[in-house]
Amino acid sequence: MAQQRSFNPYTENGGTILAIAGADFAVVAGDTRQTEGYSIQTRYAPKVFRLTDKAVLAVNGFAADGNMFVKKVKQRLEWYKHAHSKDMPLQSIARLIQTMLYAKRFFPYYVYNILGGIDEQGKGAVYSFDPVGSYERETCRAAGAAQSLVQPFLDNQIYFKNQTGEHPTHLPLPHVLQLVTDSFTGATERHIEVGDGLEMFVILARGRGSQELEGVAGIREVTTSDERERVFVINRDLKRD
Amino acid sequence: MFRNTYDSDNTVFSPQGRLHQVEYALEAVKQGSAAVGLRSKTHAVLLALKRSTGELASYQQKMFRIDDHVGIAIAGLTSDARVLSNFMRQQAMASRMLYNRPVPVNRLVSAIADKAQVNTQEYGRRPYGVGFLVIGQDALGPHLYEFSPSGTSYEYYAMSIGARSQSAKTYLEKHFASFADCTLEELVQHGLHALRETLQQDKELTINNTSVGILSGPGSSFKIVEGPELQPFLSLMVPKADPAAPAAAPAEDVQMEDAS
Numbered sequence: 001m002a003q004q005r006s007f008n009p010y011t012e013n014g015g016t017i018l019a020i021a022g023a024d025f026a027v028v029a030g031d032t033r034q035t036e037g038y039s040i041q042t043r044y045a046p047k048v049f050r051l052t053d054k055a056v057l058a059v060n061g062f063a064a065d066g067n068m069f070v071k072k073v074k075q076r077l078e079w080y081k082h083a084h085s086k087d088m089p090l091q092s093i094a095r096l097i098q099t100m101l102y103a104k105r106f107f108p109y110y111v112y113n114i115l116g117g118i119d120e121q122g123k124g125a126v127y128s129f130d131p132v133g134s135y136e137r138e139t140c141r142a143a144g145a146a147q148s149l150v151q152p153f154l155d156n157q158i159y160f161k162n163q164t165g166e167h168p169t170h171l172p173l174p175h176v177l178q179l180v181t182d183s184f185t186g187a188t189e190r191h192i193e194v195g196d197g198l199e200m201f202v203i204l205a206r207g208r209g210s211q212e213l214e215g216v217a218g219i220r221e222v223t224t225s226d227e228r229e230r231v232f233v234i235n236r237d238l239k240r241d
Numbered sequence: 242m243f244r245n246t247y248d249s250d251n252t253v254f255s256p257q258g259r260l261h262q263v264e265y266a267l268e269a270v271k272q273g274s275a276a277v278g279l280r281s282k283t284h285a286v287l288l289a290l291k292r293s294t295g296e297l298a299s300y301q302q303k304m305f306r307i308d309d310h311v312g313i314a315i316a317g318l319t320s321d322a323r324v325l326s327n328f329m330r331q332q333a334m335a336s337r338m339l340y341n342r343p344v345p346v347n348r349l350v351s352a353i354a355d356k357a358q359v360n361t362q363e364y365g366r367r368p369y370g371v372g373f374l375v376i377g378q379d380a381l382g383p384h385l386y387e388f389s390p391s392g393t394s395y396e397y398y399a400m401s402i403g404a405r406s407q408s409a410k411t412y413l414e415k416h417f418a419s420f421a422d423c424t425l426e427e428l429v430q431h432g433l434h435a436l437r438e439t440l441q442q443d444k445e446l447t448i449n450n451t452s453v454g455i456l457s458g459p460g461s462s463f464k465i466v467e468g469p470e471l472q473p474f475l476s477l478m479v480p481k482a483d484p485a486a487p488a489a490a491p492a493e494d495v496q497m498e499d500a501s
Binding site: 071075078079082 | 305306330334338
């Protein structure tokens, strides 16, 4: 047979992302390891990005597409701000992401998106997408290399699936942060593409106090506007093997 | 003046070496309501008088944000202003996307100046009927530029355009030496007083008809102040002197020379 040459426009860069919606907050997290095959490309490549003070987007799959997609979403949000002098509401950002993804239905962005933030009613919200724009609002979602390890854990701990007895309707923020951290340390143990570092974004609704975040090690605020929703980033180390 | 035969075609010079269509376009800018711009070593501000067609109508927008580090005030055809400001926004975003840095302000102003020049030389096209005052921030500090439909742009310490802008210019010329070291509040006060000079008799600056655009140091964004937020600034102004009476005692933070 004659030699076949080909160019594959996509590659898998590993990593895992996760988002959980609380009553008046949302958490969006991702590990920071970027891989190709058995190699580590870098131990710190962010996968979670602040779009507005109400919206945070996590992207996972093919890193080049993920990074470019975020830049294009940010540009669209900038045009919206020029035209309307305010930020795009979360449900509209979600719909915008669908249309942007479906526009490339026949050469897709190889990206699994998870959008988290505060909706127009002041409640925590999570939207998850497939690469061509199918989307749905949920309470929690994991995506990426360790999705199959993390999502069942969340189903049990957040939806209380396969558990009997009473359970709270709303989970407190410190507990949710613990669930996120445990999800990633667990995934790091058993999946080679997950590790190095964890970056968590916490978005608080307007008027929601930040006392529970006092004293959290290494927390920093990245709120920009005076809209009074607030965004914080927490970094943690994960095992580097 | 006998300029009728040479003034319809953009591509025809008059015997005196003038392009009358371009000059008529400059008239459109002079018909727009006044806009004032001035800068210090650390800040740059724009102030504009918003016009309304009547009590039932809204006030015309005079100020546009282009990027975090660039803002403009317009005088003339608002529709042309929207098209050009859209172009400026595209340029600003392209610069960030392609080169990972905010567009240099002088480059942005040159881009619209060159774009406007095309319309002064191509047959069948008319010049843009709007002028801009552009403020921007870069590594060297704040800048103020004037853009005009002739395709020229200049940098200034202080400038005004639009109807009765000469009165504002006179005020600015009188005080500009002190602008470099002004605080932001002092700069805005100077701008408001300059803008007030352009008002017709028995009109005054209000929270509805005034627009202020502020650019502070690096790390801050261009901010437009309008409506109730303006009241503190307006309240600090020296009350309008009765033309017959001597000048009133100046407020502490406004350095005004004695009236001569």
